[in-house]
Amino acid sequence: MRAVFVTATDTGVGKTFVSYNLALTLREMGVKVGYFKPIETDVRDVPSDGAMVCSVTGQEVEEAVPVRFRLPLSPYAALLEEGGDFSLEELYQHMQSLLKKYEFLIVEGAGGIAVPIKKGYDYARLAKEWNLPVLLVARAGLGTINHTYLSWFYMKTQGINLLGIIMNGFSGKDVSERTNPQIVEELTGIKPLCLPYTEGGELPPHLRRSLASLIGF
Numbered sequence: 001m002r003a004v005f006v007t008a009t010d011t012g013v014g015k016t017f018v019s020y021n022l023a024l025t026l027r028e029m030g031v032k033v034g035y036f037k038p039i040e041t042d043v044r045d046v047p048s049d050g051a052m053v054c055s056v057t058g059q060e061v062e063e064a065v066p067v068r069f070r071l072p073l074s075p076y077a078a079l080l081e082e083g084g085d086f087s088l089e090e091l092y093q094h095m096q097s098l099l100k101k102y103e104f105l106i107v108e109g110a111g112g113i114a115v116p117i118k119k120g121y122d123y124a125r126l127a128k129e130w131n132l133p134v135l136l137v138a139r140a141g142l143g144t145i146n147h148t149y150l151s152w153f154y155m156k157t158q159g160i161n162l163l164g165i166i167m168n169g170f171s172g173k174d175v176s177e178r179t180n181p182q183i184v185e186e187l188t189g190i191k192p193l194c195l196p197y198t199e200g201g202e203l204p205p206h207l208r209r210s211l212a213s214l215i216g217f
């Protein structure tokens with residue numbers, strides 16, 4: 001496996017947090033790791049997701065995030081609102097060039113797995129057509145059962161290779177956190193990796209190693 005697609009049950013769930021910690025771990029393991037966020041929205045000057053993970057991989061943000069939009073929207077909505085266009089084929093070719101340059105590539109979506117990139121084309125279709133195995137990031141607390149199950153079920157219908165489910169941001173303040181992991185496992189058959197809310201954004205080494213083991217390192 002030379003790449004992974006990091007998706008989520010929604011926006012703001014921790015895809016970049018997970019990508020950052022994965023990149024850190026692979027770099028520490030001596031792996032030449034790259035990051036690719038094909039499209040980033042909500043960009044004023046420098047793409048924040050790209051800047052965050054490129055601070056670890058050492059890439060130019062321009063290489064990691066080729067398509068940017070200003071408004072905080074899905075890529076498709078941003079196209080409708082801001083105009084312009086981009087080629088999915090060119091983005092795929094860019095990924096191929098990055099796969100030649102790096103030993104492992106972390107690819108991040110925008111928002112959740114069903115977010116539209118163009119009319120009739122969402123991130124599930126991109127992951128499938130780009131032949132990328134997937135990590136699903138989910139929230140830890142109340143509401144995550146529904147979101148996680150729906151995302152898992154949708155990916156199953158699309159024939160996506162789901163490597164793991166990461167439940168992210170355990171705070172100990174939400175009573176549902178006690179049972180959510182068990183219920184998600186019962187519903188999906190996948191034992192989730194549970195990550196705590198972590199000030200500063202860098203997980204402790206043992207949890208970063210658990211993350212890396214999900215992608216075979």
Ligand SMILES: Nc1ncnc2c1ncn2[C@@H]1O[C@H](COP(=O)(O)OP(=O)(O)OP(=O)(O)O)[C@@H](O)[C@H]1O
Nearest residue numbers: 011012013014015016017110111169196197198199
């Ligand atoms: N486990 C965590 N501990 C502490 N802060 C976290 C954790 N996970 C995510 N965050 C913070 O929550 C916010 C949202 O996380 P993140 O940016 O990774 O979401 P995302 O899924 O990448 O969102 P988008 O769809 O915009 O790409 C960020 O400020 C991030 O630093």
Ligand SMILES: C[C@H](N)[C@H](N)CCCCCC(=O)O
Nearest residue numbers: 011041042072073074110111
């Ligand atoms: C702007 C945000 N940070 C993400 N990049 C895009 C989230 C799109 C969500 C679309 C939706 O699910 O309604």
Ligand SMILES: [Mg+2]
Nearest residue numbers: 015016049108
């Ligand atoms: Mg992100």
